[in-house]
Amino acid sequence: MNAASRPVLRQVPIEPVHPPVSLEATGLPASVVIDLVLKHLQRGGDTSIAELGAQIALPLPLLERLLAFLRDERFVEVPRRGSFDAEVRYALTDAGRARADEALRRNQYVGPAPVSLADYVARVQYQRSAGTRIDPQRVQAALASLVLDPALLETLGAALNSQRPLFLYGPSGTGKTWLAEHLVHVIDGAIWVPHAIEVDGEIVQVFDPAVHRRIDVAAAGGSLDRSRQPDGRWVLSHRPVVRLGGEMTLAMMDLERDALTRFYKAPAQLKANNGLLVFDDLGRQRCPAHQILNRWIVPLDRRVDYLSLHTGTSFQVPFDVQVIFSSNLSPASLDDPAFVRRLGYKVRLDALDEVSYRRVFRQACERAGVAHDEAAADCLVGELHARSGMPLLPAYPLDLVLKVRDRAIYQGVEARLTPQALRWAWALYFAAEAAQEGGRPTALQTMDTQGITGE
Numbered sequence: 001m002n003a004a005s006r007p008v009l010r011q012v013p014i015e016p017v018h019p020p021v022s023l024e025a026t027g028l029p030a031s032v033v034i035d036l037v038l039k040h041l042q043r044g045g046d047t048s049i050a051e052l053g054a055q056i057a058l059p060l061p062l063l064e065r066l067l068a069f070l071r072d073e074r075f076v077e078v079p080r081r082g083s084f085d086a087e088v089r090y091a092l093t094d095a096g097r098a099r100a101d102e103a104l105r106r107n108q109y110v111g112p113a114p115v116s117l118a119d120y121v122a123r124v125q126y127q128r129s130a131g132t133r134i135d136p137q138r139v140q141a142a143l144a145s146l147v148l149d150p151a152l153l154e155t156l157g158a159a160l161n162s163q164r165p166l167f168l169y170g171p172s173g174t175g176k177t178w179l180a181e182h183l184v185h186v187i188d189g190a191i192w193v194p195h196a197i198e199v200d201g202e203i204v205q206v207f208d209p210a211v212h213r214r215i216d217v218a219a220a221g222g223s224l225d226r227s228r229q230p231d232g233r234w235v236l237s238h239r240p241v242v243r244l245g246g247e248m249t250l251a252m253m254d255l256e257r258d259a260l261t262r263f264y265k266a267p268a269q270l271k272a273n274n275g276l277l278v279f280d281d282l283g284r285q286r287c288p289a290h291q292i293l294n295r296w297i298v299p300l301d302r303r304v305d306y307l308s309l310h311t312g313t314s315f316q317v318p319f320d321v322q323v324i325f326s327s328n329l330s331p332a333s334l335d336d337p338a339f340v341r342r343l344g345y346k347v348r349l350d351a352l353d354e355v356s357y358r359r360v361f362r363q364a365c366e367r368a369g370v371a372h373d374e375a376a377a378d379c380l381v382g383e384l385h386a387r388s389g390m391p392l393l394p395a396y397p398l399d400l401v402l403k404v405r406d407r408a409i410y411q412g413v414e415a416r417l418t419p420q421a422l423r424w425a426w427a428l429y430f431a432a433e434a435a436q437e438g439g440r441p442t443a444l445q446t447m448d449t450q451g452i453t454g455e
Contacts, residue, residue: 164344
């Protein structure tokens, strides 16, 4: 690649999101902010403006003007003053408590102030993960512990840079999930995630500590000067990685409104914005695969998603997500040509060659803490695999070595990889494949009988 054709990189700077200087600058309806202030005072009793500012994540000058308005409207009062303005305590009047109760009946969200939908859309677009080039060194470093064909590394790197979906498929045991879990390490960088967004008067909670790994602003180079602190409604986080598996349902792809709290939790793809969404075991969900695929057609094609509130209001959000699908199903078997066309990169994982398989076996020994034995490796490849016809799949070595280690722990002895121990582990591991067929023992059963009796 020459200099002229090299992509222009725009690394997203870790710069503060500037706090709003006025109520209008928040982009929120005044009623939403007022109700939130009153709900905080209802929950916390008389509160100083400094405490309220920390809870609601809005600048003190803005809160001072808002509280002055609420005093004029007889919603709050000052039961006692402190030595400093920041120590002035505020409490609700009877009218304020009635307004707060009404607000809590609408929704019980009491946290940092949300951001507007427009501000959220603009921030996600600015932080687009496509703005950062993923180079070969980063891909190689993230996948260094895996035994992969160099040509596959190039394909994976191209897929991640394209921001197109990556569909990993192949037989069970080829390492699809293992590869997807390592690919998440390629995604790096910092983004700003809102605690919540406001849509048509409703609150959608976005920040999730289980997904978004918070970065300390001061450690990231932010100022300790409170006047220069970033907008507290946003959290500096690592690019998110969201994993979905067989537990996924269609309902999880839409807004979830809690019947008790009456505010919404963001779906997985919204939490994953500016990051990675790993969809494992496609085809093993409780709903048919074609229904799941139909749900993804528009987001994958147009890079936008449509969500709906219980009021019937529908709104558009960005879909800036790198999606990795993992499935035992082949693209041809999906029976949905429209979806298959939208799969940018379809990568089949299959059995390894003998040299690669032996490398995986050695790595499995290292991971399990069991000394590698060349005679055991010869037995595994030349006898057990050769006689049974089982393919050299990368999932097998670690599972077999762990069985040998487990038996040694039970016996209270040092685990040793001998041909006899491997035959014992193999017979247990492939018990289903070794079942009797028509009352006759299979080749696997005949071969493994001596290994089950011990060494």
